[in-house]
Amino acid sequence: xxxxxxxxxxxxxxxxxxxxxxxxxxxxxxxxxxxxxxxxxxxxxxxxxxxxxxxxxxxxxxxxxxxxxxxxxxxxxxxxxxxxxxxxxxxxxxxxxxxxxxxxxxxxxxxxxxxxxxxxxxxxxxxxxxxxxxxxxxxxxxxxxxxxxxxxxxxxxxxxxxxxxxxxxxxxxxxxxxxxxxxxxxxxxxxxxxxxxxxxxxxxxxxxxxxxxxxxxxxxxxxxxxxxxxxxxxxxxxxxxxxxxxxxxxxxxxxxxxxxxxxxxxxxxxxxxxxxxxxxxxxxxxxxxxxxxxxxxxxxxxxxxxxxxxxxxxxxxxxxx
Amino acid sequence: xxxxxxxxxxxxxxxxxxxxxxxxxxxxxxxxxxxxxxxxxxxxxxxxxxxxxxxxxxxxxxxxxxxxxxxxxxxxxxxxxxxxxxxxxxxxxxxxxxxxxxxxxxxxxxxxxxxxxxxxxxxxxxxxxxxxxxxxxxxxxxxxxxxxxxxxxxxxxxxxxxxxxxxxxxxxxxxxxxxxxxxxxxxxxxxxxxxxxxxxxxxxxxxxxxxxxxxxxxxxxxxxxxxxxxxxxxxxxxxxxxxxxxxxxxxxxxxxxxxxxxxxxxxxxxxxxxxxxxxxxxxxxxxxxxxxxxxxxxxxxx
Numbered sequence: 036x037x038x039x040x041x042x043x044x045x046x047x048x049x050x051x052x053x054x055x056x057x058x059x060x061x062x063x064x065x066x067x068x069x070x071x072x073x074x075x076x077x078x079x080x081x082x083x084x085x086x087x088x089x090x091x092x093x094x095x096x097x098x099x100x101x102x103x104x105x106x107x108x109x110x111x112x113x114x115x116x117x118x119x120x121x122x123x124x125x126x127x128x129x130x131x132x133x134x135x136x137x138x139x140x141x142x143x144x145x146x147x148x149x150x151x152x153x154x155x156x157x158x159x160x161x162x163x164x165x166x167x168x169x170x171x172x173x174x175x176x177x178x179x180x181x182x183x184x185x186x187x188x189x190x191x192x193x194x195x196x197x198x199x200x201x202x203x204x205x206x207x208x209x210x211x212x213x214x215x216x217x218x219x220x221x222x223x224x225x226x227x228x229x230x231x232x233x234x235x236x237x238x239x240x241x242x243x244x245x246x247x248x249x250x251x252x253x254x255x256x257x258x259x260x261x262x263x264x265x266x267x268x269x270x271x272x273x274x275x276x277x278x279x280x281x282x283x284x285x286x287x288x289x290x291x292x293x294x295x296x297x298x299x300x301x302x303x304x305x306x307x308x309x310x311x312x313x314x315x316x317x318x319x320x321x322x323x324x325x326x327x328x329x330x331x332x333x334x335x336x337x338x339x340x341x342x343x344x345x346x347x348x349x350x351x352x353x354x355x356x
Numbered sequence: 357x358x359x360x361x362x363x364x365x366x367x368x369x370x371x372x373x374x375x376x377x378x379x380x381x382x383x384x385x386x387x388x389x390x391x392x393x394x395x396x397x398x399x400x401x402x403x404x405x406x407x408x409x410x411x412x413x414x415x416x417x418x419x420x421x422x423x424x425x426x427x428x429x430x431x432x433x434x435x436x437x438x439x440x441x442x443x444x445x446x447x448x449x450x451x452x453x454x455x456x457x458x459x460x461x462x463x464x465x466x467x468x469x470x471x472x473x474x475x476x477x478x479x480x481x482x483x484x485x486x487x488x489x490x491x492x493x494x495x496x497x498x499x500x501x502x503x504x505x506x507x508x509x510x511x512x513x514x515x516x517x518x519x520x521x522x523x524x525x526x527x528x529x530x531x532x533x534x535x536x537x538x539x540x541x542x543x544x545x546x547x548x549x550x551x552x553x554x555x556x557x558x559x560x561x562x563x564x565x566x567x568x569x570x571x572x573x574x575x576x577x578x579x580x581x582x583x584x585x586x587x588x589x590x591x592x593x594x595x596x597x598x599x600x601x602x603x604x605x606x607x608x609x610x611x612x613x614x615x616x617x618x619x620x621x622x623x624x625x626x627x628x629x630x631x632x633x634x635x636x637x638x639x640x641x642x643x644x645x646x647x648x649x650x651x652x653x654x655x656x657x658x
Binding site for chain 2: 051053055058059062063066080081082083085111112113114115116144148152155158159162170171181182183186187189190193194197198200205207208209260264265267268271281283286287327330331333334335336337338340341343344345348
C-alpha cells in the first residue's frame, strides 16, 4: 500500500515531502564542508558592520591601560558558537589595549569557568608570540558567580564599595586580598568609574541590567542572534551604547579590528582622525570568520529548502486543478 | 552614610576572633532555625511562609516607594522619621543583597541534594535505567573533585605559568572532563536544534495566505541580511543602479539597499511589536508579583 501511494505521488508532492533523514544529511554535509574549507583555505568573506557594532567598537577601542570595564560573561557551552567568538574578540581587544577588567557572571554558575578557559587559551597564543599575557590580579579580577543578580546589580548601582565590601580575590601569589586593592579596581570606587559594562549572554537579561546600572555606566550587549530583536529595542532607545548580534556581529567586530573606522564613520576609510584605530599586524579574523562561510551556506540551504517546498506546493495545486 | 546610623552594626576586621564568633553564632542560629521549621505544626506553616514572603517583598516595595534622601554626606545625621527610614533602607541594601546571594546559592545546593536523592534511590533500588543514574552521579562527583582540585593548583605563586608549560594530571583530567566532554556534549545538544529548525522550516513555511507571504518575505530579507557576502553584492548592485540613473546619494534608489530594507523592517515593524509585547509582559509580571507577594497565588494560598 505505501509503495502504491509513493508511485502515485506527483513531482510537486515529492518536492514537498523529502525524507527527514535526507534533509538532515544535506544540512550536515553543507555545514561541515565550509568549516573544513575555511580551516585550510583561510576564506575571508565580505562583511558590512552595522551601526550598533561600530558603536561597540568605537567605545571599546578608545579605552586605555588605566581603564577598567566589567565583563559579565553569562553564556554556557550551548551558545559557545556565537558568544564564544564575541568573548574572544572582546578579550583580544582588552589584552592588546591593556584594558583591565572585572569578570563575573550574573546568569549561570558554569560561565566563569568558560570565560577563564578563554583567557587561558588567549594567553597561550600570546605566550607563543612572545607577547605579554593577561594576569589574574594585575590585569583582571574574577568575582565569580552572583546567584541573585537583580539584587546584586541594584546594590552595585547604588553603592559599589558596600556591595563588594569584604570581597576577596586571589593575587598572583595566591593570597586572598581585598578586591578594591587590586590594580584593576584601584581607581574604582563606584559603578560610574567603570568605562563599560559588557554583558555576553544567550538570554535576554537587559530588563535586569539596564534599570539598575544602565544610567550610570555604558552598557554593551553581546547576544545570540535569537535574542537580538529584543535587545535591539534597548539600543534604539539609547539604553544600550553598543550591541553585537550573534555570529554575524562577531565577524563585524573582527572586521572592525582589521580595518578600523575613520573620521567619516567609514570602515577601512583613511580620513583622519580615526574614530577607532584598527589592530594592524595582528591576526584579527579568528573564531567569527571561521564559522562565517558555514553560516552563509546554512542560511542559503535553509532558504533553498523553503523555496523548494513552496514550489512543490504550487505545482501540486496546479495539477489538482 | 555612617554605619552607626543603621539598625545593626556588624563590622569586625577580617580574621578577628569576634568575626569568627559571630559567624559561628550565625551558623548555629541558622541551622537551629531551619531545623526548627521542620517541627512547626502544620497549621502554622502557611502563616510563616506568608509572613516571610510579605516581609521580604515589603523591603523592596519600601525601597522603590519611600522618599530617598539625595546628596547626603557620609557623616550626616537623619532629620526626622522619613529620613531615618530612608537611611536605614539604603543601609540595609548590601545586607539584603548578600542574604539573597546566600539564599539563592542554597537553592542550588537544594537542587543538587534533590537530584542526588532521586538518583541514589534509582541506583540502590535498581529501578529501570539505573545505569544512567550511576553515570550522572559519577560524572557529578568527578567534575566537582577535578574542578576544585584544578582550581586550587592554579592559585599558587606563578602557578598559571607553570601549568601552561607543564600541566599536571589534575589539570589534564579537568580539561578532559570540562573542555573535552562537557563542552562538546552541550554543543551537540544545541546543534541538534538546527536540524529540527531546518526540517520544520522546509515543511511549515508555506505561502498559503497573505499573512504567511508577508512573514516569509520578511524572514527571507532578514536571513539574507545576515549573509555579509550577499549584502555586499546586493548593495553594490544598488550603488551601480544609482550611478546609472544619476540618483542623488540618499535618493529613492538607496531604499533598495538590503541594509536599508532590513533597517526599515527592524525599526518600523519589529520594535513596536516587541515593545507592545514587553509592555504586556511587564503588566502581567507586576500582577503576578503582587499575587505572589500577598500570597494570594493559588500555589501559595493552598
